[in-house]
Structures are given as C-alpha cells and as structure tokens.
Amino acid sequence: MTTCECETISQHDQSPGLVADDERVCRGAFAPIHYNKSGIKAGFIRPAHLLAGELSVWRIDRNQQFGLTGAREAIGATRQTDHTLEELLAASAQRIRQLEVRDEEDVPGRRAFCVVDDCSTTAEGDWHPEHAAIRMAEYDDFQWLDGSDEFTTAKELLFAVFKQSVVWKASAAT
Amino acid sequence: MSTGTYTRYTPLHAQHFLADECGTFLRCFYQGSTQSHVEISARIVFAVSAAIEQHGHKWHSCVLTAPNLEAPQASSTTFSNRMEKVRRDLERMKDRWNGPDSMAPSAEILSDLDNVLGALPEDTATPEVEVEDSGGLTLRWQAEGASSSLSLVFHGNGSALAIKTSLGEPAFAISRRLDVEQGNAIARFLARDDMLAEALVHG
Numbered sequence: 001m002t003t004c005e006c007e008t009i010s011q012h013d014q015s016p017g018l019v020a021d022d023e024r025v026c027r028g029a030f031a032p033i034h035y036n037k038s039g040i041k042a043g044f045i046r047p048a049h050l051l052a053g054e055l056s057v058w059r060i061d062r063n064q065q066f067g068l069t070g071a072r073e074a075i076g077a078t079r080q081t082d083h084t085l086e087e088l089l090a091a092s093a094q095r096i097r098q099l100e101v102r103d104e105e106d107v108p109g110r111r112a113f114c115v116v117d118d119c120s121t122t123a124e125g126d127w128h129p130e131h132a133a134i135r136m137a138e139y140d141d142f143q144w145l146d147g148s149d150e151f152t153t154a155k156e157l158l159f160a161v162f163k164q165s166v167v168w169k170a171s172a173a174t
Numbered sequence: 175m176s177t178g179t180y181t182r183y184t185p186l187h188a189q190h191f192l193a194d195e196c197g198t199f200l201r202c203f204y205q206g207s208t209q210s211h212v213e214i215s216a217r218i219v220f221a222v223s224a225a226i227e228q229h230g231h232k233w234h235s236c237v238l239t240a241p242n243l244e245a246p247q248a249s250s251t252t253f254s255n256r257m258e259k260v261r262r263d264l265e266r267m268k269d270r271w272n273g274p275d276s277m278a279p280s281a282e283i284l285s286d287l288d289n290v291l292g293a294l295p296e297d298t299a300t301p302e303v304e305v306e307d308s309g310g311l312t313l314r315w316q317a318e319g320a321s322s323s324l325s326l327v328f329h330g331n332g333s334a335l336a337i338k339t340s341l342g343e344p345a346f347a348i349s350r351r352l353d354v355e356q357g358n359a360i361a362r363f364l365a366r367d368d369m370l371a372e373a374l375v376h377g
C-alpha cells in the first residue's frame with residue numbers, strides 16, 4: 001500500500017499521534033437527514049467535506065478511555081436539535097487506505113483515500129485529540145472532481161465499506 | 175410455449191448471450207406482463223433457446239412474454255410492479271423536497287431509469303433508492319454481509335454510471351458508463367460477473 005505524505009506528518013499540533021493502520025475510525029449517522037425508506041443514505045458521507053479534506057471521523061481504538069462511548073458522546077454533541085444520533089459506522093484506517101478505484105478487476109488501481117490525524121472539529125479552532133479526517137488521496141497528474149465518475153465511484157465504495165460495520169445502534173441501546 | 179426452469183441469475187447470462195444473436199428482440203425476454211410486449215418469432219425463440227442450452231442453461235416461463243406467447247401471471251411481488259410504485263413516487267417529487275436548493279429527479283432521469291428497468295430481469299431484488307439534493311438518482315443493491323454491491327447512478331444524460339464494489343480484502347470499485355438506450359449494455363455489464371448478478375438478485 002502506498003503511504004501518502006500527508007499521513008506521515010502530523011496534521012495538528014495537538015495530535016496524540018498519526019492514525020495507525022489497525023485503528024478503527026467511526027462516523028455517526030443522524031436521523032432524519034441521513035436516512036430514507038431504504039435505510040442509511042450515501043449522503044451521510046458529504047462529498048464537499050471529502051474534497052475539502054475534512055470528512056470527520058473519530059478514533060475509537062487509540063485511547064480505551066475514550067472508545068466508542070466517548071465517540072458517541074462527542075458526535076452526539078455536534079447534532080442539531082431536531083436530529084438524533086442513530087448509528088455509528090466504523091472501518092479500520094488500513095481498510096480505508098487500501099480502497100481503490102480500478103479500471104480492471106485484477107489490475108491495481110488508484111488509491112482513493114487518506115486517513116489523517118486532523119484534530120480540528122470546527123473551522124473556529126475547536127479541536128479534540130481523538131478526532132481525525134478522511135481526505136482524497138492526492139496525485140500530481142489527477143484530480144478528484146465532484147460529480148466525476150471517478151469521485152462518484154470512490155464515494156460509493158467508502159459508503160459500502162462503512163455500511164458493512166455498524167458498531168453502535170440507538171435502537172439496540174435502549 | 176413450453177417452458178422450463180432457470181437457475182436464479184441465469185437470465186442475465188442468457189441476455190448477454192442473446193445480444194449477439196437476436197439484437198433488439200432481446201428485451202422481450204425479460205419484460206413482465208405490465209410492460210409493453212414485443213413480437214417474437216418462432217425462429218428467434220429457437221435461436222434464443224439454442225443459445226441458452228449451449229451454455230448449459232434451461233428455459234424459463236417467466237422471461238418470455240410476447241402477445242403470442244404465454245405471459246406470466248401479474249403479481250404484486252414482481253420487480254416490475256415494485257419498481258412501478260417507486261417510479262410513481264419519484265415522479266410525484268417536487269423541487270425543494272429537501273430544502274430550498276433541492277431538486278426533484280428530472281424527466282430525463284426518469285426516462286433513463288425506465289430504459290434501465292426494462293433491461294433488468296424480473297427476479298431482481300428491490301434496490302435502495304436514493305435521490306440527491308441535485309435530483310440525481312442512485313439505485314443500490316447491497317445485501318447485508320454480501321461480498322459485492324452494485325449501484326446505478328443517473329444524472330439524466332442518456333447514460334447510467336454502473337459501479338461495482340467488491341468488499342473483500344482489499345476492497346475496490348470498478349465503474350462503467352453505460353448507454354441506457356441499449357438494454358444489452360446493462361446486461362453485459364451484469365452478466366460478466368456472477369457475484370454481481372447474485373447481488374442484483376438477492377439485493
């Protein structure tokens with residue numbers, strides 16, 4: 001797996017360390033905005049946030065004291081008043097880093113995502129040590145463009161991978 | 175018309191084989207009783223039948239529906255029926271359905287959708303349906319625990335972006351832009367991969 005330069009250099013001065021391959025990161029899905037009749041929508045991954053390099057995720061394995069409970073509380077604190085946190089979906093950093101958009105089935109393709117230790121939780125300078133971000137991998141000769149086939153394909157792949165692993169459900173917790 | 179049985183996702187393969195042999199006659203092969211029927215001659219039927227058997231598959235009653243043939247019983251559980259309801263719901267959507275900037279799927283998107291639905295077999299599982307704020311439409315088949323998924327993304331430009339995600343280790347995705355007016359383009363994309371065909375049937 002190619003390591004992107006942005007993953008080898010800390011992205012925040014308060015970072016507790018780079019995101020290791022075996023760490024899981026999670027995202028929260030809120031009702032009603034992230035759901036439709038079929039269940040969770042791909043819209044829970046915001047294209048604009050991915051392209052801006054700041055799709056928010058939380059590290060649930062680095063600090064046992066924080067863990068899933070800490071992530072649930074931190075994500076829940078960001079919700080708007082008419083939204084409720086319904087599910088947490090997770091994947092390991094390695095799995096996300098290995099995701100590829102390919103032209104052919106058996107031929108290695110283009111790595112799509114980086115997972116970085118960006119602790120910033122708001123544009124106003126708020127931060128949290130267990131906060132991280134997923135961003136599009138950068139290339140000299142290629143650019144991910146919103147609406148392009150390559151970007152749409154990568155986004156669907158990331159969504160499918162997160163959907164595979166629901167690590168917490170509000171309905172199961174009550 | 176005498177009939178036999180298919181394995182569950184054989185129709186996809188059959189449609190692929192038939193594309194070369196029968197051209198436009200192909201579509202009648204999958205259309206259910208609720209969609210427009212196409213005349214099909216005995217000669218073509220034999221060609222179709224031979225092509226299928228040559229690949230070790232058998233005939234199926236439900237996939238042959240033409241005016242002079244035995245049509246399947248209408249059932250509320252067929253893919254066509256289920257998708258008709260989805261189609262009506264999409265058609266009723268209005269702009270601003272999800273805030274001031276959101277748009278309903280355009281007539282062009284619905285037309286492209288119709289073309290694709292007509293090319294899918296009747297044993298297709300009901301997909302997840304997602305409308306973006308831009309009006310873009312995605313049909314998605316991803317069963318819990320399945321090793322692959324399929325998405326068809328529409329933006330009303332006469333094509334659909336077909337995305338296969340393979341969820342093994344490592345996971346990857348392949349996409350192809352397909353001309354929706356050529357039903358066999360969709361069928362060919364699906365037929366080349368058994369796992370994909372299975373995802374389509376089992377949802």
